Amino acid sequence: AGDNHTGGNSREGTFKETVTLKWCTPRTNSVELHYCTGAYRISPVDVNSRPSSCLTNFLLNGRSVLLEQPRKSGSKVISHMLSSHGGEIFLHVLSSSRSILEDPPSISEGCGGRVTDYRITDFGEFMRENRLTPFLEPRYKLDGSLEIPLERAKDQLEKHTRYWPMIISQTTIFNMQAVVPLASVIVKEAMTDEDVLNCQKTIYNLVDMERKNDPLPISTVGTRGKGPKRDEQYRIMWNELETLVRAHINNSDKHHRVLECLMACRSKPPEEEERKKRGRKREDKEDKSEKLGKDYESDKPWQESERLKGLLDREKDELAEAEVIKDSPDSPEPPNKKPLITMDEIPTVEKAKGPMSLLSLWSNRINTANSRKHQEFIGRLNSVNNKAELYQHLKEENGMEATENGKTGRQ
Numbered sequence: 173a174g175d176n177h178t179g180g181n182s183r184e185g186t187f188k189e190t191v192t193l194k195w196c197t198p199r200t201n202s203v204e205l206h207y208c209t210g211a212y213r214i215s216p217v218d219v220n221s222r223p224s225s226c227l228t229n230f231l232l233n234g235r236s237v238l239l240e241q242p243r244k245s246g247s248k249v250i251s252h253m254l255s256s257h258g259g260e261i262f263l264h265v266l267s268s269s270r271s272i273l274e275d276p277p278s279i280s281e282g283c284g285g286r287v288t289d290y291r292i293t294d295f296g297e298f299m300r301e302n303r304l305t306p307f308l309e310p311r312y313k314l315d316g317s318l319e320i321p322l323e324r325a326k327d328q329l330e331k332h333t334r335y336w337p338m339i340i341s342q343t344t345i346f347n348m349q350a351v352v353p354l355a356s357v358i359v360k361e362a363m364t365d366e367d368v369l370n371c372q373k374t375i376y377n378l379v380d381m382e383r384k385n386d387p388l389p390i391s392t393v394g395t396r397g398k399g400p401k402r403d404e405q406y407r408i409m410w411n412e413l414e415t416l417v418r419a420h421i422n423n424s425d426k427h428h429r430v431l432e433c434l435m436a437c438r439s440k441p442p443e444e445e446e447r448k449k450r451g452r453k454r455e456d457k458e459d460k461s462e463k464l465g466k467d468y469e470s471d472k473p474w475q476e477s478e479r480l481k482g483l484l485d486r487e488k489d490e491l492a493e494a495e496v497i498k499d500s501p502d503s504p505e506p507p508n509k510k511p512l513i514t515m516d517e518i519p520t521v522e523k524a525k526g527p528m529s530l531l532s533l534w535s536n537r538i539n540t541a542n543s544r545k546h547q548e549f550i551g552r553l554n555s556v557n558n559k560a561e562l563y564q565h566l567k568e569e570n571g572m573e574a575t576e577n578g579k580t581g582r583q
């Protein structure tokens with residue numbers, strides 16, 4: 173691409189491919205090194221012109237000029253640099269793309285799309301275990317032929333990648349610390365008796381975990397509800413572990429011993445299966461009782477609100493009957509009012525945290541209505557044995573009128 177940048181318009185009128193470059197003053201440090209992909213010796217077309225003379229003297233004094241190239245999108249990119257070396261002027265082509273010397277992009281930005289749960293740490297360990305090193309001493313195969321180090325490295329890489337999930341949510345056993353002793357030695361070409369013993373201990377430990385009903389690191393990404401039950405989780409774990417071991421059983425007879433131990437532990441005795449069935453039935457009963465309890469709790473506030481509404485309706489009817497009092501002095505003694513039922517005396521549902529329920533709204537409305545009622549009748553407050561004399565002010569006014577009339581008659 174650098175050859176295309178050296179051409180220009182000649183005075184003879186023959187046109188060559190040209191690129192528009194403009195002098196720019198970047199806002200970067202002047203001592204910053206630029207990644208250069210090519211350098212080409214150039215000379216000014218019009219040597220005697222004043223701009224060419226000024227630029228030549230500027231460059232020969234040890235200065236540099238950065239040139240920017242406009243893009244079709246409207247932005248600009250610094251693509252070239254003019255600088256002198258040994259009294260000659262060179263046009264340097266600068267890299268405008270990602271440099272191989274920079275840090276690589278995140279793995280989540282690659283071909284996997286928006287996947288962010290890659291086993292990055294495990295992949296780093298995998299690369300360290302399978303890195304290439306110089307192999308000086310010759311080695312021979314069992315048939316006596318010379319073993320090529322590169323082919324041996326490829327065979328080892330193939331063994332380690334027979335079963336190796338790349339995403340955390342696609343595996344269970346590689347997220348469990350208890351499976352590490354087995355997973356680290358099952359990929360070997362030849363296992364020792366101690367390795368077989370460690371693998372068997374790992375399997376027995378998993379059986380003990382299942383008997384204790386310990387939780388497993390099952391990923392619930394993208395699933396709704398509670399996810400698979402505990403029985404289903406262990407079934408997934410055993411299937412994945414069997415897949416890993418079966419991928420390496422052809423390595424040696426000791427790998428077969430590990431698989432036999434695994435299959436023996438997977439085939440549970442009849443009493444164990446019966447215990448599992450009882451456990452599943454108990455879990456189903458607990459789920460049903462929990463659901464019924466939630467339904468009862470949701471119906472309880474409605475029942476309480478209906479009972480409270482009935483009490484308040486009866487209270488209004490009794491209050492209306494007691495307030496019907498005739499104006500005549502011969503009217504019978506009014507019935508005693510029953511004390512109002514305060515909201516504190518009525519058992520209410522405990523206030524739930526969060527938004528207000530229908531019962532709370534109804535209770536607030538009734539409390540507001542009761543607070544606006546009139547005060548108690550003053551005659552009943554001053555009565556003796558629940559008997560109050562009515563129209564006392566009329567008698568007092570009649571007595572005063574009679575006295576005034578007597579005084580007027582004497583005069």
